[in-house]
Amino acid sequence: MKILIVDDEDMQRETLQGFLDKKGYSTLTAANGREGLELFNTYPIQLVLLDHKMPDMNGDEVLARMKEINPLIHAIMITAYGAVGTAVKVMQLGADDFLEKPVDLVELLAKIEAIEQQVAEEEDVAAVNETIDRKEMPLQVIGESPAMRKLLSVVQRVAQTPWTALIRGETGTGKELIARLIHLLSPRSQAPFIEVNCAAIPENLFESELFGHEKGSFTGATGRRKGRFELAQTGSLFLDEVGELPLSLQAKLLRALQEKKISRVGSEEDIEVDVRVLAATNRDLKQQVTDGHFREDLYYRLNVLEIEIPPLRNRKEDIPLLVDFFLERYTQHPIRFDPEAMATLIKFPFPGNVRELEHIIQRLVTMARGTVIKPADLPAEMRFHKATEQGTLADQLESMEREMIITALEKHDWVQTRAAESLGISERVLRYKMGKHSIKK
Ligand SMILES: Nc1ncnc2c1ncn2[C@@H]1O[C@H](COP(=O)(O)OP(=O)(O)OP(=O)(O)O)[C@@H](O)[C@H]1O
Ligand SMILES: [Mg+2]
8 A cells, every 4th residue: 555644744754654664565755735745646645644734734635635636545644632623623524534643653553454454345345336337237236334345345355266155144134135246246257146045945856956867866857957056057056045954965065065076866977067156044054053953064165255244233324225226126206205204214123134124115115195205104013113212111102102093093094983992092082192192194
Protein backbone atom coordinates (compact mmCIF):
# COMPACT_ATOMS: atom_id res chain seq x y z
CA MET A 1 0.00 0.00 0.00
CA LYS A 2 1.31 3.43 -0.93
CA ILE A 3 1.13 5.91 1.93
CA LEU A 4 1.48 9.68 1.76
CA ILE A 5 2.57 11.55 4.90
CA VAL A 6 1.66 15.24 5.01
CA ASP A 7 3.10 17.12 7.97
CA ASP A 8 4.84 20.46 8.38
CA GLU A 9 7.11 19.23 11.21
CA ASP A 10 10.31 17.70 9.86
CA MET A 11 10.89 15.50 12.89
CA GLN A 12 7.41 14.05 12.83
CA ARG A 13 7.58 13.33 9.12
CA GLU A 14 10.92 11.58 9.42
CA THR A 15 9.82 9.48 12.37
CA LEU A 16 6.67 8.32 10.63
CA GLN A 17 8.40 7.62 7.34
CA GLY A 18 11.30 5.77 9.00
CA PHE A 19 8.92 3.61 10.96
CA LEU A 20 6.63 2.77 8.03
CA ASP A 21 9.49 2.09 5.63
CA LYS A 22 10.90 -0.37 8.11
CA LYS A 23 7.50 -2.08 8.24
CA GLY A 24 7.67 -2.56 4.48
CA TYR A 25 5.31 0.19 3.28
CA SER A 26 6.16 2.46 0.41
CA THR A 27 5.89 6.07 1.59
CA LEU A 28 5.99 9.59 0.18
CA THR A 29 6.21 12.78 2.24
CA ALA A 30 5.06 16.34 1.85
CA ALA A 31 5.73 19.33 4.12
CA ASN A 32 2.47 21.14 3.40
CA GLY A 33 -0.96 20.78 1.91
CA ARG A 34 -0.09 22.11 -1.52
CA GLU A 35 2.85 19.72 -1.92
CA GLY A 36 0.69 16.91 -0.61
CA LEU A 37 -1.96 17.54 -3.26
CA GLU A 38 0.67 17.61 -6.00
CA LEU A 39 1.99 14.20 -4.98
CA PHE A 40 -1.54 12.93 -4.63
CA ASN A 41 -2.23 13.91 -8.22
CA THR A 42 0.89 12.15 -9.46
CA TYR A 43 1.01 8.84 -7.59
CA PRO A 44 -1.57 6.10 -6.92
CA ILE A 45 -1.87 6.75 -3.21
CA GLN A 46 -4.25 4.66 -1.13
CA LEU A 47 -3.74 6.13 2.32
CA VAL A 48 -2.77 9.60 3.62
CA LEU A 49 -1.57 10.44 7.09
CA LEU A 50 -2.57 14.04 7.50
CA ASP A 51 -1.41 16.49 10.10
CA HIS A 52 -4.46 18.46 11.06
CA LYS A 53 -2.79 21.80 11.71
CA MET A 54 -0.54 23.11 8.99
CA PRO A 55 0.29 26.70 8.05
CA ASP A 56 -0.88 26.82 4.44
CA MET A 57 -3.99 24.68 4.50
CA ASN A 58 -5.40 22.61 7.33
CA GLY A 59 -5.89 18.88 7.11
CA ASP A 60 -9.65 19.16 6.64
CA GLU A 61 -9.21 21.14 3.51
CA VAL A 62 -6.50 18.89 2.11
CA LEU A 63 -8.67 15.85 2.73
CA ALA A 64 -11.74 17.47 1.19
CA ARG A 65 -9.77 18.24 -1.98
CA MET A 66 -8.33 14.73 -2.12
CA LYS A 67 -11.82 13.30 -1.78
CA GLU A 68 -12.88 15.34 -4.77
CA ILE A 69 -10.12 13.74 -6.80
CA ASN A 70 -10.58 10.23 -5.42
CA PRO A 71 -13.59 9.59 -3.19
CA LEU A 72 -12.16 6.22 -2.17
CA ILE A 73 -9.02 7.65 -0.56
CA HIS A 74 -8.37 6.48 2.98
CA ALA A 75 -7.07 8.90 5.58
CA ILE A 76 -5.84 9.00 9.15
CA MET A 77 -5.88 12.49 10.63
CA ILE A 78 -3.25 13.40 13.22
CA THR A 79 -4.68 15.88 15.68
CA ALA A 80 -3.50 17.80 18.73
CA TYR A 81 -3.90 16.01 22.03
CA GLY A 82 -7.38 16.36 23.49
CA ALA A 83 -8.92 18.01 20.46
CA VAL A 84 -12.02 15.85 20.57
CA GLY A 85 -14.16 18.40 18.76
CA THR A 86 -11.79 18.32 15.82
CA ALA A 87 -11.72 14.54 15.89
CA VAL A 88 -15.47 14.35 15.43
CA LYS A 89 -15.33 16.88 12.62
CA VAL A 90 -12.53 15.00 10.96
CA MET A 91 -14.48 11.77 10.96
CA GLN A 92 -17.43 13.59 9.46
CA LEU A 93 -15.16 14.75 6.67
CA GLY A 94 -14.56 11.14 5.83
CA ALA A 95 -11.26 10.28 7.50
CA ASP A 96 -11.16 6.62 8.47
CA ASP A 97 -9.56 7.30 11.80
CA PHE A 98 -7.52 9.77 13.79
CA LEU A 99 -4.55 9.71 16.13
CA GLU A 100 -3.59 12.18 18.80
CA LYS A 101 -0.13 13.64 19.19
CA PRO A 102 2.31 12.34 20.21
CA VAL A 103 1.65 9.53 17.78
CA ASP A 104 1.82 6.06 19.28
CA LEU A 105 3.48 4.03 16.53
CA VAL A 106 2.02 0.71 17.60
CA GLU A 107 -1.44 2.20 17.45
CA LEU A 108 -0.67 3.73 14.06
CA LEU A 109 0.37 0.37 12.69
CA ALA A 110 -2.81 -1.30 13.99
CA LYS A 111 -4.92 1.36 12.28
CA ILE A 112 -3.05 1.03 9.02
CA GLU A 113 -3.50 -2.72 9.09
CA ALA A 114 -7.24 -2.33 9.68
CA ILE A 115 -7.47 -0.01 6.68
CA GLU A 116 -5.44 -2.43 4.53
CA GLN A 117 -7.86 -5.18 5.44
CA GLN A 118 -10.75 -2.94 4.43
CA VAL A 119 -9.10 -1.99 1.13
CA ALA A 120 -8.62 -5.66 0.28
CA GLU A 121 -12.26 -6.31 1.09
CA GLU A 122 -13.44 -3.39 -1.03
CA GLU A 123 -11.43 -4.70 -3.95
CA ASP A 124 -13.02 -8.14 -3.65
CA VAL A 125 -16.54 -6.73 -3.42
CA ALA A 126 -15.87 -4.51 -6.43
CA ALA A 127 -14.65 -7.54 -8.36
CA VAL A 128 -17.81 -9.50 -7.48
CA ASN A 129 -20.08 -6.65 -8.52
CA GLU A 130 -18.15 -6.06 -11.68
CA THR A 131 -18.45 -9.70 -12.70
CA ILE A 132 -22.16 -9.72 -11.89
CA ASP A 133 -22.69 -6.62 -14.06
CA ARG A 134 -20.42 -7.71 -16.89
CA LYS A 135 -21.77 -11.23 -17.22
CA GLU A 136 -25.37 -10.14 -16.86
CA MET A 137 -25.72 -12.86 -14.31
CA PRO A 138 -29.06 -14.50 -13.73
CA LEU A 139 -28.82 -13.63 -10.07
CA GLN A 140 -28.40 -10.64 -7.85
CA VAL A 141 -27.06 -10.49 -4.35
CA ILE A 142 -28.29 -7.55 -2.36
CA GLY A 143 -26.45 -6.26 0.69
CA GLU A 144 -24.29 -3.33 1.68
CA SER A 145 -23.91 -4.14 5.37
CA PRO A 146 -20.38 -4.75 6.67
CA ALA A 147 -21.33 -8.40 7.28
CA MET A 148 -22.48 -8.82 3.71
CA ARG A 149 -19.44 -7.08 2.26
CA LYS A 150 -17.22 -9.37 4.27
CA LEU A 151 -19.16 -12.34 2.95
CA LEU A 152 -18.84 -11.21 -0.67
CA SER A 153 -15.14 -10.68 -0.21
CA VAL A 154 -14.78 -14.25 1.09
CA VAL A 155 -16.92 -15.53 -1.78
CA GLN A 156 -14.72 -13.80 -4.35
CA ARG A 157 -11.60 -15.49 -2.97
CA VAL A 158 -13.23 -18.89 -2.48
CA ALA A 159 -14.50 -18.85 -6.07
CA GLN A 160 -10.97 -18.71 -7.45
CA THR A 161 -9.90 -21.93 -5.68
CA PRO A 162 -10.71 -25.54 -6.62
CA TRP A 163 -11.41 -26.59 -3.04
CA THR A 164 -14.55 -27.85 -1.39
CA ALA A 165 -16.50 -25.23 0.53
CA LEU A 166 -19.10 -25.67 3.22
CA ILE A 167 -21.72 -22.94 3.34
CA ARG A 168 -23.43 -22.55 6.66
CA GLY A 169 -26.36 -20.38 7.61
CA GLU A 170 -29.84 -20.42 9.05
CA THR A 171 -32.78 -21.26 6.85
CA GLY A 172 -33.48 -18.67 4.16
CA THR A 173 -30.19 -16.77 4.53
CA GLY A 174 -29.20 -17.37 0.90
CA LYS A 175 -27.04 -20.48 0.97
CA GLU A 176 -28.13 -21.66 -2.43
CA LEU A 177 -27.76 -18.18 -3.87
CA ILE A 178 -24.19 -17.96 -2.58
CA ALA A 179 -23.37 -21.43 -3.94
CA ARG A 180 -24.57 -20.33 -7.39
CA LEU A 181 -22.62 -17.11 -7.12
CA ILE A 182 -19.42 -19.00 -6.26
CA HIS A 183 -19.91 -21.16 -9.31
CA LEU A 184 -20.55 -18.20 -11.59
CA LEU A 185 -17.51 -16.34 -10.28
CA SER A 186 -15.28 -19.39 -10.63
CA PRO A 187 -13.26 -20.53 -13.65
CA ARG A 188 -15.91 -23.26 -14.05
CA SER A 189 -18.72 -20.82 -14.76
CA GLN A 190 -19.27 -22.09 -18.31
CA ALA A 191 -19.70 -25.69 -17.11
CA PRO A 192 -22.86 -26.99 -15.37
CA PHE A 193 -23.96 -26.23 -11.83
CA ILE A 194 -25.74 -29.35 -10.59
CA GLU A 195 -27.75 -29.44 -7.41
CA VAL A 196 -28.49 -32.38 -5.14
CA ASN A 197 -30.89 -31.92 -2.29
CA CYS A 198 -29.73 -34.52 0.21
CA ALA A 199 -32.92 -34.18 2.25
CA ALA A 200 -35.26 -34.80 -0.67
CA ILE A 201 -33.90 -38.01 -2.18
CA PRO A 202 -35.01 -41.34 -0.67
CA GLU A 203 -32.13 -43.29 0.83
CA ASN A 204 -32.47 -46.28 -1.52
CA LEU A 205 -32.28 -44.08 -4.62
CA PHE A 206 -29.50 -41.88 -3.45
CA GLU A 207 -26.55 -43.82 -4.71
CA SER A 208 -27.99 -44.06 -8.18
CA GLU A 209 -28.91 -40.35 -8.16
CA LEU A 210 -25.41 -39.36 -7.24
CA PHE A 211 -23.36 -41.89 -9.19
CA GLY A 212 -25.78 -43.17 -11.85
CA HIS A 213 -26.61 -46.76 -12.71
CA GLU A 214 -26.34 -49.39 -15.41
CA LYS A 215 -29.36 -50.91 -17.08
CA GLY A 216 -30.92 -53.66 -14.97
CA SER A 217 -28.77 -52.94 -11.91
CA PHE A 218 -31.93 -52.82 -9.76
CA THR A 219 -35.67 -53.14 -10.27
CA GLY A 220 -36.78 -50.08 -12.14
CA ALA A 221 -33.39 -49.41 -13.70
CA THR A 222 -34.70 -49.72 -17.23
CA GLY A 223 -31.83 -47.91 -18.85
CA ARG A 224 -28.35 -46.69 -18.16
CA ARG A 225 -28.37 -43.34 -16.42
CA LYS A 226 -25.75 -40.79 -15.52
CA GLY A 227 -25.60 -39.58 -11.93
CA ARG A 228 -25.27 -36.00 -10.80
CA PHE A 229 -21.53 -36.31 -10.30
CA GLU A 230 -21.11 -37.12 -13.98
CA LEU A 231 -23.57 -34.43 -15.04
CA ALA A 232 -21.47 -31.93 -13.14
CA GLN A 233 -18.25 -32.89 -15.01
CA THR A 234 -15.86 -29.91 -15.11
CA GLY A 235 -18.50 -27.86 -13.28
CA SER A 236 -19.74 -27.59 -9.71
CA LEU A 237 -21.85 -30.00 -7.67
CA PHE A 238 -23.96 -28.43 -4.95
CA LEU A 239 -24.83 -30.78 -2.09
CA ASP A 240 -27.67 -28.98 -0.37
CA GLU A 241 -28.67 -29.93 3.18
CA VAL A 242 -25.65 -32.19 3.37
CA GLY A 243 -26.32 -32.74 7.09
CA GLU A 244 -29.27 -34.95 6.12
CA LEU A 245 -27.11 -37.45 4.27
CA PRO A 246 -27.55 -40.97 5.71
CA LEU A 247 -24.40 -42.44 7.27
CA SER A 248 -24.27 -45.29 4.78
CA LEU A 249 -23.95 -42.83 1.92
CA GLN A 250 -21.47 -40.61 3.65
CA ALA A 251 -18.79 -43.28 3.15
CA LYS A 252 -19.52 -43.45 -0.56
CA LEU A 253 -19.44 -39.70 -0.95
CA LEU A 254 -16.17 -39.57 0.93
CA ARG A 255 -14.63 -42.05 -1.46
CA ALA A 256 -15.73 -40.03 -4.46
CA LEU A 257 -14.26 -36.88 -2.97
CA GLN A 258 -10.98 -38.51 -1.97
CA GLU A 259 -10.32 -40.50 -5.11
CA LYS A 260 -12.10 -38.22 -7.58
CA LYS A 261 -13.55 -41.41 -9.02
CA ILE A 262 -17.03 -42.86 -9.00
CA SER A 263 -18.65 -46.00 -10.30
CA ARG A 264 -22.23 -46.38 -11.44
CA VAL A 265 -24.49 -48.72 -9.51
CA GLY A 266 -24.16 -52.13 -11.15
CA SER A 267 -20.79 -51.39 -12.73
CA GLU A 268 -17.23 -52.14 -11.72
CA GLU A 269 -15.74 -49.51 -13.94
CA ASP A 270 -14.29 -46.38 -12.37
CA ILE A 271 -15.12 -43.03 -13.90
CA GLU A 272 -12.84 -40.09 -13.23
CA VAL A 273 -14.71 -36.99 -12.17
CA ASP A 274 -13.49 -33.43 -12.18
CA VAL A 275 -16.05 -31.68 -10.05
CA ARG A 276 -15.87 -28.83 -7.60
CA VAL A 277 -18.05 -29.64 -4.60
CA LEU A 278 -19.99 -27.00 -2.69
CA ALA A 279 -22.05 -28.11 0.28
CA ALA A 280 -24.60 -26.31 2.42
CA THR A 281 -26.23 -26.97 5.74
CA ASN A 282 -28.34 -25.14 8.29
CA ARG A 283 -27.33 -27.64 10.94
CA ASP A 284 -24.42 -27.57 13.32
CA LEU A 285 -22.39 -30.25 11.51
CA LYS A 286 -19.67 -30.19 14.15
CA GLN A 287 -22.29 -31.12 16.72
CA GLN A 288 -23.57 -33.85 14.44
CA VAL A 289 -20.04 -35.22 14.29
CA THR A 290 -19.88 -35.23 18.10
CA ASP A 291 -23.27 -36.96 18.23
CA GLY A 292 -22.10 -39.61 15.80
CA HIS A 293 -24.50 -38.66 12.99
CA PHE A 294 -21.91 -37.30 10.62
CA ARG A 295 -18.53 -38.77 9.72
CA GLU A 296 -15.69 -36.68 10.99
CA ASP A 297 -13.47 -37.43 7.97
CA LEU A 298 -16.23 -36.32 5.60
CA TYR A 299 -16.77 -33.19 7.65
CA TYR A 300 -13.15 -32.18 7.20
CA ARG A 301 -13.28 -33.04 3.50
CA LEU A 302 -16.22 -30.73 2.99
CA ASN A 303 -15.13 -28.00 5.33
CA VAL A 304 -11.85 -27.11 3.60
CA LEU A 305 -13.21 -23.61 3.17
CA GLU A 306 -15.95 -22.37 5.43
CA ILE A 307 -18.49 -19.74 4.55
CA GLU A 308 -20.86 -18.45 7.17
CA ILE A 309 -23.88 -16.43 6.06
CA PRO A 310 -25.05 -14.13 8.84
CA PRO A 311 -28.75 -14.14 9.75
CA LEU A 312 -30.77 -11.17 8.53
CA ARG A 313 -31.31 -9.86 12.07
CA ASN A 314 -27.54 -9.25 12.30
CA ARG A 315 -27.49 -7.11 9.16
CA LYS A 316 -30.61 -5.02 9.47
CA GLU A 317 -29.13 -2.29 7.25
CA ASP A 318 -29.83 -4.64 4.35
CA ILE A 319 -33.58 -4.85 5.04
CA PRO A 320 -34.58 -1.62 3.22
CA LEU A 321 -32.42 -2.59 0.22
CA LEU A 322 -33.96 -6.05 0.08
CA VAL A 323 -37.43 -4.55 0.40
CA ASP A 324 -36.82 -2.31 -2.63
CA PHE A 325 -35.36 -5.23 -4.54
CA PHE A 326 -38.35 -7.49 -3.89
CA LEU A 327 -40.88 -4.69 -4.46
CA GLU A 328 -39.38 -4.15 -7.86
CA ARG A 329 -39.38 -7.86 -8.58
CA TYR A 330 -42.97 -8.52 -7.56
CA THR A 331 -44.89 -5.48 -8.68
CA GLN A 332 -45.19 -3.18 -11.66
CA HIS A 333 -46.92 -0.44 -9.69
CA PRO A 334 -45.09 2.16 -7.68
CA ILE A 335 -45.55 1.12 -4.08
CA ARG A 336 -43.69 2.08 -0.96
CA PHE A 337 -43.56 1.58 2.77
CA ASP A 338 -44.51 4.41 5.07
CA PRO A 339 -41.73 5.12 7.61
CA GLU A 340 -43.53 3.52 10.53
CA ALA A 341 -44.18 0.32 8.58
CA MET A 342 -40.54 0.19 7.56
CA ALA A 343 -39.46 0.73 11.17
CA THR A 344 -41.67 -2.17 12.26
CA LEU A 345 -40.19 -4.36 9.56
CA ILE A 346 -36.65 -3.51 10.59
CA LYS A 347 -37.36 -4.39 14.21
CA PHE A 348 -38.63 -7.84 13.33
CA PRO A 349 -36.07 -10.63 13.93
CA PHE A 350 -36.95 -12.65 10.79
CA PRO A 351 -36.44 -16.24 11.94
CA GLY A 352 -36.94 -17.29 8.30
CA ASN A 353 -34.41 -14.67 7.14
CA VAL A 354 -34.41 -13.32 3.57
CA ARG A 355 -36.90 -15.89 2.30
CA GLU A 356 -39.39 -14.82 4.98
CA LEU A 357 -38.94 -11.19 4.02
CA GLU A 358 -39.40 -12.07 0.36
CA HIS A 359 -42.66 -13.91 1.08
CA ILE A 360 -43.96 -11.05 3.19
CA ILE A 361 -43.34 -8.58 0.36
CA GLN A 362 -44.99 -10.92 -2.14
CA ARG A 363 -48.05 -11.15 0.06
CA LEU A 364 -48.16 -7.41 0.72
CA VAL A 365 -48.03 -6.40 -2.94
CA THR A 366 -50.72 -8.92 -3.76
CA MET A 367 -53.05 -7.63 -1.08
CA ALA A 368 -52.22 -3.91 -1.12
CA ARG A 369 -54.94 -1.63 -2.43
CA GLY A 370 -53.14 1.70 -2.34
CA THR A 371 -49.61 2.76 -3.12
CA VAL A 372 -48.44 3.04 0.48
CA ILE A 373 -47.97 0.13 2.84
CA LYS A 374 -48.93 1.05 6.40
CA PRO A 375 -48.18 -0.74 9.69
CA ALA A 376 -51.72 -2.15 9.72
CA ASP A 377 -50.96 -3.95 6.43
CA LEU A 378 -48.15 -5.92 8.02
CA PRO A 379 -48.67 -9.46 9.29
CA ALA A 380 -49.96 -9.63 12.87
CA GLU A 381 -46.84 -11.35 14.26
CA MET A 382 -44.79 -8.36 13.19
CA ARG A 383 -47.04 -5.80 14.74
CA PHE A 384 -47.10 -7.87 17.91
CA HIS A 385 -43.40 -8.16 17.92
CA LYS A 386 -43.03 -4.44 17.86
CA ALA A 387 -45.49 -4.18 20.71
CA THR A 388 -43.54 -6.56 22.90
CA GLU A 389 -40.12 -5.18 22.20
CA GLN A 390 -40.02 -1.87 24.03
CA GLY A 391 -41.48 0.41 26.64
CA THR A 392 -42.89 0.00 30.12
CA LEU A 393 -45.42 -2.67 30.99
CA ALA A 394 -48.24 -0.14 30.62
CA ASP A 395 -46.97 0.92 27.16
CA GLN A 396 -46.68 -2.64 26.06
CA LEU A 397 -50.15 -3.55 27.27
CA GLU A 398 -51.54 -0.51 25.47
CA SER A 399 -49.96 -1.34 22.16
CA MET A 400 -50.76 -5.01 22.50
CA GLU A 401 -54.40 -4.07 23.08
CA ARG A 402 -54.30 -1.90 19.98
CA GLU A 403 -52.82 -4.69 17.89
CA MET A 404 -55.35 -7.23 19.15
CA ILE A 405 -58.22 -4.94 18.29
CA ILE A 406 -56.92 -4.26 14.78
CA THR A 407 -56.33 -7.95 14.18
CA ALA A 408 -59.84 -8.86 15.38
CA LEU A 409 -61.40 -6.16 13.23
CA GLU A 410 -59.50 -7.26 10.16
CA LYS A 411 -60.38 -10.85 10.76
CA HIS A 412 -64.06 -9.98 10.86
CA ASP A 413 -64.05 -7.56 7.94
CA TRP A 414 -64.48 -4.67 10.33
CA VAL A 415 -67.87 -5.90 11.52
CA GLN A 416 -67.69 -4.51 15.05
CA THR A 417 -70.24 -6.80 16.65
CA ARG A 418 -68.29 -9.89 15.67
CA ALA A 419 -64.89 -8.41 16.45
CA ALA A 420 -66.13 -7.42 19.92
CA GLU A 421 -67.53 -10.89 20.47
CA SER A 422 -64.25 -12.56 19.49
CA LEU A 423 -62.39 -10.32 21.92
CA GLY A 424 -64.88 -11.03 24.68
CA ILE A 425 -65.86 -7.38 25.15
CA SER A 426 -69.01 -5.42 24.43
CA GLU A 427 -69.43 -3.45 21.26
CA ARG A 428 -69.62 -0.27 23.31
CA VAL A 429 -66.26 -1.00 24.96
CA LEU A 430 -64.80 -1.83 21.56
CA ARG A 431 -65.94 1.50 20.15
CA TYR A 432 -64.52 3.31 23.15
CA LYS A 433 -61.16 1.56 22.73
CA MET A 434 -61.13 2.21 19.00
CA GLY A 435 -61.56 5.89 19.77
CA LYS A 436 -58.84 5.81 22.40
CA HIS A 437 -56.34 4.15 20.07
CA SER A 438 -57.63 6.12 17.09
CA ILE A 439 -58.30 3.00 15.10
CA LYS A 440 -60.19 3.64 11.88
CA LYS A 441 -60.82 1.42 8.96
N1 LIG B 1 -28.65 -11.21 -0.42
C1 LIG B 1 -29.71 -11.54 -1.15
N2 LIG B 1 -30.12 -10.76 -2.16
C2 LIG B 1 -31.19 -11.08 -2.90
N3 LIG B 1 -31.95 -12.15 -2.69
C3 LIG B 1 -31.62 -12.98 -1.69
C4 LIG B 1 -30.47 -12.72 -0.87
N4 LIG B 1 -30.37 -13.71 0.03
C5 LIG B 1 -31.39 -14.55 -0.21
N5 LIG B 1 -32.14 -14.12 -1.25
C6 LIG B 1 -33.36 -14.77 -1.77
O1 LIG B 1 -34.02 -15.39 -0.67
C7 LIG B 1 -34.52 -16.65 -1.01
C8 LIG B 1 -33.89 -17.72 -0.14
O2 LIG B 1 -32.53 -17.90 -0.49
P1 LIG B 1 -31.87 -19.37 -0.58
O3 LIG B 1 -32.82 -20.35 -1.14
O4 LIG B 1 -30.55 -19.22 -1.24
O5 LIG B 1 -31.68 -19.63 0.98
P2 LIG B 1 -31.18 -20.96 1.74
O6 LIG B 1 -30.22 -20.49 2.77
O7 LIG B 1 -30.70 -21.94 0.74
O8 LIG B 1 -32.49 -21.45 2.45
P3 LIG B 1 -32.85 -22.93 3.05
O9 LIG B 1 -31.97 -23.14 4.26
O10 LIG B 1 -34.27 -22.80 3.43
O11 LIG B 1 -32.58 -23.89 1.95
C9 LIG B 1 -34.23 -16.83 -2.49
O12 LIG B 1 -35.35 -16.41 -3.24
C10 LIG B 1 -33.05 -15.91 -2.72
O13 LIG B 1 -32.99 -15.47 -4.05
MG1 LIG C 1 -31.48 -23.83 0.31
